Amino acid sequence: MSEITVRQALNDALREEMEIDPTVIIMGCDIAVRGGPFGVTLGLLDQFGRKRVKDTPISEPGFTGAGVGAAATGLRPIVEILYSDWLTLCTDQIVNMAAKMRYMFGGKVNMPLVIRAPFGAGGGVAAQHSQSFEAWFNHIPGLKVVAPITPYDVKGMLKAAIRDDNPVMFFEHKRSYQITGEVPDNEDYIVPFGKAAIRREGTDVTIVSYSMMSIRAQNAAEELAKQGISCEVIDLRSILPLDYETVMNSIAKTNRVVVCQEANLRGGLAADIVAEIIDRGFDLLDAPPVRVGAPNVPMPYNAGLEALCIPDEENIKEAVMKVMSND
Amino acid sequence: MSEITVRQALNDALREEMEIDPTVIIMGCDIAVRGGPFGVTLGLLDQFGRKRVKDTPISEPGFTGAGVGAAATGLRPIVEILYSDWLTLCTDQIVNMAAKMRYMFGGKVNMPLVIRAPFGAGGGVAAQHSQSFEAWFNHIPGLKVVAPITPYDVKGMLKAAIRDDNPVMFFEHKRSYQITGEVPDNEDYIVPFGKAAIRREGTDVTIVSYSMMSIRAQNAAEELAKQGISCEVIDLRSILPLDYETVMNSIAKTNRVVVCQEANLRGGLAADIVAEIIDRGFDLLDAPPVRVGAPNVPMPYNAGLEALCIPDEENIKEAVMKVMSND
Amino acid sequence: MKNICKNMKTLLPGLKPLKAPSGLSKKKQEDMLYKMCAIRAFDSRVKELWMASEIYGLAHAYIGAEAIAVGACEAITKDDFISSTHRGHGHTLAKGADTKAMMAELFGKYEGLNRGKGGSMHIADVDIGMLGATGIVGSGMPHALGAALSSDVLDNGTVAICFHGDGGTNQGVWHETINMAAAWNLPVIFLIENNQYAIATKLEWVTKEQDLYKRAIGYGIEGVQVDGFNVFDVYSAVKKAVDKARKGGGPTLIEARYLRILGHFVADDQAYRDQGEISDCWTADPVERLKEYLVDSETFSQAKVDKIEQTAKDEIEAAVEYARNECTEPPADTLYDDIYANGEVII
Amino acid sequence: MKNICKNMKTLLPGLKPLKAPSGLSKKKQEDMLYKMCAIRAFDSRVKELWMASEIYGLAHAYIGAEAIAVGACEAITKDDFISSTHRGHGHTLAKGADTKAMMAELFGKYEGLNRGKGGSMHIADVDIGMLGATGIVGSGMPHALGAALSSDVLDNGTVAICFHGDGGTNQGVWHETINMAAAWNLPVIFLIENNQYAIATKLEWVTKEQDLYKRAIGYGIEGVQVDGFNVFDVYSAVKKAVDKARKGGGPTLIEARYLRILGHFVADDQAYRDQGEISDCWTADPVERLKEYLVDSETFSQAKVDKIEQTAKDEIEAAVEYARNECTEPPADTLYDDIYANGEVII
């Protein structure tokens, strides 16, 4: 085991998969020479050359579509969309092509495509560089959607994504690159999709979270423990498929649930999870599920206003207190 | 009062607003000479000329963006995206520009833009011409989203949309154009956003619906009435803002709710509405809310398979029976 | 060009007399005629069947454009790739798809190429390099670029042809795709089927410079204009571009100019169009032109030409019979099949 | 061009000696110098303030490109519109925005142009025709087209300038926008700020034909290339295009060629770049060139030139002081303001 950063975990996953499989390629704006704005792809150009590591023009629909075409014809492309806000530029290729081609073609095509999209808020990058759109892609059959946060998961799930024969939306939190954690040395592991991780066991309230919100949820749970409230923190890791078994088993124990997302609350993933929980176990609930999410506001630039729009430990604690108070 | 079709209602609304206000323009693929594939814009070119009624090239991002720019500089543009599935092409302009410009600019711009998008399934047009994406736009602060279905509402809400100083997503059901209904003659009315309509009063179950699903809900309610189940059918008409007052008042009476959408169930609007209902009145509920929506499948071409993917009266009746059975 | 009317020559000044390129085998010429007749027969029947409600959904006939798909696909091999449009029947047939499985697909049958899930607008056969029709104009273009990327990385010498309409050339992704192909010197041929209409929208209302091949200049690649009613003209231009691309010479932009003859989709009556223009177009009918040429040039006898045509028609008729009578509806339990790979089902 | 180094002349063969167009008033020339100095001072301070964590978020300096925004905006009036990019400070200042309100915005203050909600990447002043910076490359382009549509419908004679980078020319929407402007003969000027880089990506890696003005041919419009380090060259070309557009002559594509001098954004150290090239670029510094020219041509005395520059610097310094000391944080209760028009709040 070594302690490495999320950045390194991503870089290792990419490098290892490209070493194993010569059909893996990666493309995106500025990913080759500069190694990406977040340094995730540093060194890949030197090792794998310009054919497999491509600096693209600023043509998101075009190069995402090229990824779709390449995936259909024998490659396993990884496409980077530098800020997930700009998935808006290439949703057509993702939603109407990558997600549907296999089905439309009666199963006669493969679509091993990974879309890496740094997401999440923070740092004053304002309304067009702070959004989280995982809820959109959860709505689209044919896609898989993941959002791991620990270096271990990030590495194992990126490797799993690259090996998956389906299009995978890989959401990296753009404020997570410096997060560190243990990752096995010289071991070729993957973290399969559809299995949540219980980050902390607890008995009073289940907190369902993913990506950065799972870290905030753990922090909140630590503080709440001091007040005698025992929270079970679930890190979904994989959003589609979503491990409702783990979620419902936990709720069966706690009978209370808080669901967290970083996106604007309205229309977000938390609502979908709440609705599913209601479907699967209304009777297990001692109190209405509570959602945590951002206020329904485009992200403002000013740091003070921005802080109001990023759900944090305080918001999670309030939500837990609310779900605890409600019998 | 005259009995007119939805098609005529749309056409009348466009014509009347263009007559009243010389800054209203309309553009989209094939809308001028041909009057659109559904005949909605017939006659506008002859009456208002090529400057205000524009056949565009197949450049959805470009002409939607031109609509944004025109809205910012003094016009009230209406942009048609022929099938709502292709909003995927211009989501960037809608989501990152139209929705956010006023906020990003500190209030110093107007954005009176209407995006008309025929949506909904049927007719064998398969995976890329059958989708409903209202849930996506509900997730975006700064937009308004409406989906009226009666000729009266369609006319009144399109007029309201054109007069609104905010960007409005106007979802017309593409199988609704022949639906008829009474519309006042020679009366300049609008139907304001944010007010739901109770299409049928009832006491046992509240059915929340919109667009074509509200018609199916009414049919289902008629049939259920024969079995002695009294359903209150709410047609939301407006999705963002959404009239939770009417919804919750109804639930306070019935204590049971079914929420219907035509889109794929996972990640859909019904989940968001259920989560809000839980927030606002968990204690009012005698049974878990039930959602109706399409299976999570890209729309297949074959008519038999397609039928399995369009939620209908049977699905609504089953949902009502389920919510009734569950105490 | 004995039958081509005068007005047509004004409308399409680029019309050139047919002339088989030297060295083109009789077998190849027979293939071309056969395929063009098959496409003509296929889409004539599709139009009828759609009108008779035997075919569902939307369908766009390739009638009138046969010379383009056939001319282009005769210039490549089974291993090469093509991307398509909403008007994909001709591309699919020209690339060599099974007519029975195709027709079965349009009937929505389980035996169809796409298991009844795609229909006309998504007809596909990736195994023979046909990357699928698509109902969203422009969305297939970058797939040809992707196939060219595969060719480059896998170093297997394949090329890709990107078919698209004049309307499609105004989608942003067209520009992005051709720019990348040029910058990266990839083996893609961009083949514009310029019929001067996008549904009812005339090219001249939405594009100032209507010589679309001139756009090649801006990308630093070669651009050529050919007679889209002339299978040999298309074939020669594509062949040259393909040879160049295989040798590492990068992409070419080819504008095949023609005029749409039938309506945009099978039920379009073209009320918006000058009816004279339509009948004029028929005088340049690419299938008739080829038949006439093959006889006049004494490549084949009239009897042989008629026989080729009849065989093609018979094949299509057999496909209709097959689709109508020998195929089955997709079972309801196939609904969730093939959303994900390897049998995985996510409800 | 006495100071321009040899290598620079190779890198930018289009460099032309400065020469004020005949008839350009001294007042105009003074304005140009003043604005260029103000932009230089503004972005020099922004870089420092960002490094000192006084400015938040992302910021892209317009340093080195001053001649383009100023040359272009001097050729239009307040009533005309411009669309911008991520690198919008120069456009905003050149269009005449208040420096204090601008700097306050970068400080995230309530008195800022955008009430602290936009920052550098969304700096906007629609009242003076500046349609806003945008952080998504290409997304501003169609807004210029929209402004031209407004001009056409309202018949008010305004024109729009669409500023964008070389990187931006590869977005699909660029193609769509220019095609529509040409087809509809609208009053838009497309002005490429071709600094030959998109962050660390060299134009030559992503675009084969690097003479971007040649793309105009494909749209049937005029295309010209100008010296982007030369305010008069930019001014003359834009002026001509504007005059033509106002007379109903439609759009023009202007490529202003220069080289990025500073890093892509204020903290970019350009490790990926040849450091010699960067210092060579400074020898063509457009501000210094203009100062030198104005003195050499005896338009102004050295003292006058220095005074103009100093006044500009002072104005910017005052803006910094204002933003830092006289402005307030946006109150928390403004969070929901201006999501919707007319005070409407939807929680």
Ligand SMILES: Cc1ncc(C[n+]2csc(CCOP(=O)(O)OP(=O)(O)O)c2C)c(N)n1
């Ligand atoms: C993105 C998109 N916009 C609009 C349409 C509607 N539409 C279908 S085909 C078509 C015209 C296509 O014209 P062209 O590319 O010239 O091909 P042709 O039909 O002439 O063969 C249009 C506008 C569409 N399918 N997709």
Ligand SMILES: Cc1ncc(C[n+]2csc(CCOP(=O)(O)OP(=O)(O)O)c2C)c(N)n1
């Ligand atoms: C759609 C999109 N893709 C990528 C980026 C990241 N990005 C920001 S600026 C930039 C380079 C822009 O280059 P250019 O248009 O030449 O302008 P310059 O920075 O050189 O002035 C890139 C790639 C972005 N902001 N938007």
Ligand SMILES: [Mg+2]
């Ligand atoms: Mg066409």
Ligand SMILES: [Mg+2]
């Ligand atoms: Mg640049």
